[in-house]
Every structure is written in C-alpha cells, then in structure tokens.
Amino acid sequence: MLAPSVPPPPVRPRHPPKIQVRDLRLSYGGQEAIRGISFDVDRNDVFAIIGPAQSGKSSLLKCLNRTIELVPGAKQSGTITIDGLNVDELPSVYNLRRRVGMVAPLPVGLPLSIFDNVAFAPRAAGFKDKHELAALVEQCLRQAALWDEVKDRLHTLGTKLSGGQQQRLTIARALSHEPEILCLDEFSIAIDPVTTMRIEDVLKELKQRMTIVLVTNLVQQARRLASRTMFLWNGEIVEEGPTDVLFSDEPQSRKTYDYVNGIFG
Amino acid sequence: MNLPPAPVAGTRPLSVSTGSPRGPRRSRAAVLGESVLEWVIRLCGISAILFVFGIFFFVLREGVGFLFGGLKLGEFFFSTEWYPTSLSNVRYGVLALIVGTFSVTGLAMLIAVPFGLGAAIFVSEFCSDRWREGLKILIELLAAIPSVVWGFIGISVMNPLIQEVFHVPVGLNVLNGALLLALMSVPIMVSIGEDALKAVPDSFREASLAMGATRWQTVRRVLLPAAKNGLLAAILLGVGRAVGETMAVLMATGHAVNIPKSPFDPVRTLTATIAAELGEASVGSPHYQVLFIIGILLFTITFAVNLVADLVVKGTAKG
Numbered sequence: 001m002l003a004p005s006v007p008p009p010p011v012r013p014r015h016p017p018k019i020q021v022r023d024l025r026l027s028y029g030g031q032e033a034i035r036g037i038s039f040d041v042d043r044n045d046v047f048a049i050i051g052p053a054q055s056g057k058s059s060l061l062k063c064l065n066r067t068i069e070l071v072p073g074a075k076q077s078g079t080i081t082i083d084g085l086n087v088d089e090l091p092s093v094y095n096l097r098r099r100v101g102m103v104a105p106l107p108v109g110l111p112l113s114i115f116d117n118v119a120f121a122p123r124a125a126g127f128k129d130k131h132e133l134a135a136l137v138e139q140c141l142r143q144a145a146l147w148d149e150v151k152d153r154l155h156t157l158g159t160k161l162s163g164g165q166q167q168r169l170t171i172a173r174a175l176s177h178e179p180e181i182l183c184l185d186e187f188s189i190a191i192d193p194v195t196t197m198r199i200e201d202v203l204k205e206l207k208q209r210m211t212i213v214l215v216t217n218l219v220q221q222a223r224r225l226a227s228r229t230m231f232l233w234n235g236e237i238v239e240e241g242p243t244d245v246l247f248s249d250e251p252q253s254r255k256t257y258d259y260v261n262g263i264f265g
Numbered sequence: 266m267n268l269p270p271a272p273v274a275g276t277r278p279l280s281v282s283t284g285s286p287r288g289p290r291r292s293r294a295a296v297l298g299e300s301v302l303e304w305v306i307r308l309c310g311i312s313a314i315l316f317v318f319g320i321f322f323f324v325l326r327e328g329v330g331f332l333f334g335g336l337k338l339g340e341f342f343f344s345t346e347w348y349p350t351s352l353s354n355v356r357y358g359v360l361a362l363i364v365g366t367f368s369v370t371g372l373a374m375l376i377a378v379p380f381g382l383g384a385a386i387f388v389s390e391f392c393s394d395r396w397r398e399g400l401k402i403l404i405e406l407l408a409a410i411p412s413v414v415w416g417f418i419g420i421s422v423m424n425p426l427i428q429e430v431f432h433v434p435v436g437l438n439v440l441n442g443a444l445l446l447a448l449m450s451v452p453i454m455v456s457i458g459e460d461a462l463k464a465v466p467d468s469f470r471e472a473s474l475a476m477g478a479t480r481w482q483t484v485r486r487v488l489l490p491a492a493k494n495g496l497l498a499a500i501l502l503g504v505g506r507a508v509g510e511t512m513a514v515l516m517a518t519g520h521a522v523n524i525p526k527s528p529f530d531p532v533r534t535l536t537a538t539i540a541a542e543l544g545e546a547s548v549g550s551p552h553y554q555v556l557f558i559i560g561i562l563l564f565t566i567t568f569a570v571n572l573v574a575d576l577v578v579k580g581t582a583k584g
Binding site for chain 2: 065067070094095096097098101102104106108110111112120121123124125170173174176177
C-alpha cells in the first residue's frame with residue numbers, strides 16, 4: 001500500500017533469502033567496525049544478532065536501511081541485497097527506508113501527538129485521505145498492542161507515555177509504513193520484563209507478515225524468538241546458524257558456548 | 266588510633282569537608298576570602314536589578330510631572346499633530362510616531378523573519394561543517410556593525426538604490442528603514458534560532474529519516490514543532506531589537522511626522538524623536554517631559570516584548 005513499487009513476494013516452499021549480505025565492511029574514520037561479514041536472512045523469519053557492545057550489531061542495522069550514509073566518516077563496502085536487488089542501486093533511498101522499519105534501543109517519541117507519531121511516515125510518503133489514515137493508525141497501534149491503552153487520548157503528546165508504551169509506540173510507528181523487514185535494536189533495553197514479553201508476543205504475530213531482524217543483548221530473547229542466530233564479535237561472525245545449534249551443548253565454536261551460557265561477555 | 270566519628274548524614278554537606286581526614290583544615294583567610302567573593306558576586310547580580318529599576322525610576326521622574334499635570338492623554342495617543350515647539354499651537358500627539366515605529370518594525374519583520382529563520386534552518390540542518398563555521402562568523406560580524414554605520418549605508422547606498430529601482434522621489438522612507446532593521450535583527454534571529462534547532466535531540470532526526478522522511482520533511486514536521494518555542498523567542502528578541510533601534514532609523518526613514526500610506530512614505534519613529542529633540546528641549550519644559558513620557562512608552566513596549574519572549578522560552582524548558 002505504501003510501497004507500491006514492491007508487490008508482495010510470491011509464497012514458495014523454498015524461496016530465495018530476503019536479505020543477502022556479502023563481504024560487508026564498515027569503518028568509521030579508518031577504524032573498522034565490521035570486518036567482512038556475509039549471511040542470509042530468510043523471508044518471514046526472525047533472525048537474531050547477538051554479541052557484546054562494539055561488535056558492530058547496530059552499525060549493521062544502519063547499513064540495511066542506508067542510514068549509515070548520515071553518519072559522518074562512515075565508509076562501507078560489500079553488498080547488501082533485498083529481494084535480490086542491491087540496496088545501493090535502488091532509485092529511492094526514502095522508499096528503501098520505508099521498506100525497512102527500524103526500532104531504536106531507547107524509544108524516541110517524536111514531539112508530536114500519539115496519532116501524529118504513527119501518521120508521520122504515511123504522511124511523509126504522501127498519504128492524504130483522513131479516514132484511511134485514521135484506520136491505518138488504529139491498525140498499527142493494535143498490532144503493537146498499544147491501542148487499548150491510548151485510544152482515548154490519541155491527541156496527547158506521545159512523549160507523555162511511559163517507557164514501555166513509548167517503545168510500543170515506536171513499533172507502531174515502524175509498522176505504519178508497512179515494512180517488509182522490521183529491525184529492532186535492543187528494544188527491551190529500557191523496559192520492564194513484562195512489557196518485553198508483551199512485545200515479544202507481538203513480534204511472533206508480525207513474523208507471519210514480515211522478516212524480523214532482532215539485535216539483542218539478551219541471549220535468551222534470541223533463543224525464544226529466532227530460528228537463526230548470528231553471534232558477532234568485534235565486527236566478525238563467530239558463528240551463524242540455527243538457534244538450536246548455537247544454544248546447544250555443542251555449537252561450532254567454544255566461544256559461542258561460553259557467551260550464551262554467560263561464562264564471559 | 267581513634268577514628269573521628271563518621272559525619273552524620275544531613276548534618277553537614279560532604280562537599281564542605283576540609284581536605285583529607287589527616288590534612289589541615291582550611292585556613293580562616295581562605296574561608297573569609299570565599300565568603301567575600303560570594304558577596305561580591307551577589308552584589309553584581311543585584312546591581313543589574315538596581316540599574317533597571319534605577320533607569321525606569323529616572324525616566325519616570327522626569328516625565329511624571331507632565332503626565333499627571335497638563336498632558337491630555339487622549340491627544341497624546343490619538344492625535345497625529347506633533348508641534349512640541351510651537352508658540353501658538355502646542356500639540357503633543359504621538360500617534361504618527363507610534364504608527365511610524367510599528368510600520369518600520371512590522372515591515373522589517375516581514376523581511377527578517379523568513380530570512381532569519383531560513384538562515385537558521387540552513388546553518389543548523391543543511392550546511393556542511395566548514396560552511397557553518399564561516400557563516401556563523403559572518404553572521405556575528407553582521408551583528409557587530411554599529412547602527413550609525415547602518416544609517417550611513419541607508420543614506421548613501423539604499424537611498425539612491427530605492428529611488429532608482431522603485432522610481433520614487435525620496436529614498437529615505439519606511440522601506441529603507443525596514444531593510445536596515447531587518448539586516449540588523451537577522452543575526453539575532455539566526456544565532457538564537459540555530460541554538461533552538463541544535464537543542465533538538467539528534468535521535469529525532471534519526472528517527473524521522475529512518476522512516477523514509479526527506480530532510481526537508483524532517484525539518485518541517487519534526488524540528489520546527491520541536492523547536493517552535495525557541496524560534497518564537499528568537500523572533501521576539503529580533504522584534505525587541507527593531508523597536509528599540511534609533512540611529513539607523515533616524516537617518517534612513519526621512520524623519521517626517523507622517524502616517525505612511527505606502528512603504529515609500531517617510532516616517533518618524535518614537536526613538537528617533539527622542540534622539541533628535543532631547544538635546545534641544547530645555548530641561549524641565551513640557552517638551553522635555555513629554556519626550557520622557559515617550560521613553561516610558563518605549564520602555565513599556567520593549568518590556569512587554571521581552572516578557573513575552575521570556576515566557577515563551579520558559580515554555581521551552583517545561584517542554
């Protein structure tokens with residue numbers, strides 16, 4: 001609806017990956033943050049990225065929607081393709097960013113009303129019809145499990161909500177441009193465990209319709225949600241594979257075992 | 266060794282503790298010096314208040330005798346006849362002067378607000394770091410030009426330019442003064458407006474851009490609403506500057522008591538009247554006193570503008 005250039009992908013039993021990353025390198029002013037990584041993310045899947053701070057997880061997400069271009073001094077090489085198309089060669093970066101929703105670690109409530117927060121991206125994309133907009137806002141807030149709490153005060157400031165509500169508001173906002181890929185960067189860092197579980201339930205729902213890339217510091221969260229997990233360390237992949245394998249007693253790497261079992265890191 | 270008793274929480278702030286447990290206590294001179302310094306600083310702060318009240322009191326004292334004895338307030342505010350030195354037909358109507366002040370200020374703001382805010386947005390959001398530094402230096406330089414120099418530019422540059430471009434007989438008029446005032450208040454608006462925009466957290470910009478908004482959409486839909494109080498304060502401070510400006514408007518507006526019918530008519534402002542006539546009015550005469558009443562009027566206007574600006578800025582702090 002909002003990304004008219006991309007028709008919904010045909011459902012096939014064994015389809016090509018949604019995202020392909022090949023030999024991605026990234027440096028900030030000469031200092032390497034990502035050192036040549038390659039991986040695939042399947043369609044309608046939850047793909048978790050774990051690893052300690054400074055391992056390049058957030059930078060990787062920024063490469064996916066090309067917001068890395070806004071960071072001064074950042075230099076990127078390698079290719080990222082979505083649906084087989086190189087993101088660097090797409091005609092409209094704005095369109096790309098609408099296709100790749102992003103939820104930041106700390107909820108950023110724009111200084112607008114709850115309604116305007118969710119309606120922001122559709123309006124920026126040129127969405128005008130008031131009734132459709134209202135319906136879309138309601139749908140997104142429902143999907144983010146926030147509607148019942150805010151339906152009576154849609155026109156109060158979004159920044160007045162509690163931390164957990166604001167985080168769900170940013171998820172509703174990310175859904176408002178109907179992304180095919182939803183990236184979440186440590187979404188539970190500022191919210192309590194109960195709210196975290198509510199959002200995790202939301203994510204399980206959303207998986208039916210979109211591909212989710214989940215960066216998390218909570219290894220158990222990856223275990224609960226993701227079918228594949230990647231363990232990044234210092235800008236390099238230590239191990240990438242089915243989540244069951246990474247969390248088993250015999251992952252490929254000893255380091256993985258130690259990390260997911262809390263022996264270090 | 267006996268340890269000294271641990272300080273009980275709340276009896277003495279920890280920051281006043283005097284050195285390490287074994288070190289010497291602070292000397293009496295140091296303690297005295299500090300309290301003297303504290304008083305000096307307090308005095309400086311209070312003196313600012315004293316000066317403001319002192320000025321207001323002085324201006325009021327010079328004008329109050331005539332304000333309550335002799336001046337017809339109806340004539341003062343609603344007559345355009347300003348003949349303060351006439352022997353047979355003395356008139357003290359300042360309506361034309363008030364209209365003069367507001368017409369020049371209003372036109373100046375029509376020019377300066379879009380320019381000033383546009384420049385603030387450009388400097389803060391769109392320009393590269395190197396350009397930004399250069400531009401800011403230039404803008405600050407613009408603020409440092411003395412107003413008499415602006416007046417000189419008004420007479421020697423703008424005057425013939427306006428005559429030529431608009432084919433009018435006189436170039437010293439509302440438009441001339443307004444252009445100068447606009448140039449003088451733009452630097453204030455740019456630097457305060459830029460501060461207001463810079464105060465908006467970067468996370469707002471990132472969130473907006475990550476949702477596929479363009480830079481301009483980010484400015485219009487996120488930054489302007491977020492910074493609106495600061496930007497409004499910038500505008501009001503620019504207005505205050507323009508209302509109070511004297512020398513440039515005295516030189517550039519033609520200095521004729523006149524209600525303007527177009528931007529090409531000459532006018533006279535409240536400030537310019539005081540500047541031009543106070544030296545020639547004999548001390549204590551009604552003319553002298555009425556000039557001070559004009560001063561009170563100006564004081565009230567700028568005070569109101571500053572107060573509104575202040576309240577608006579307080580609004581920002583509350584968020």
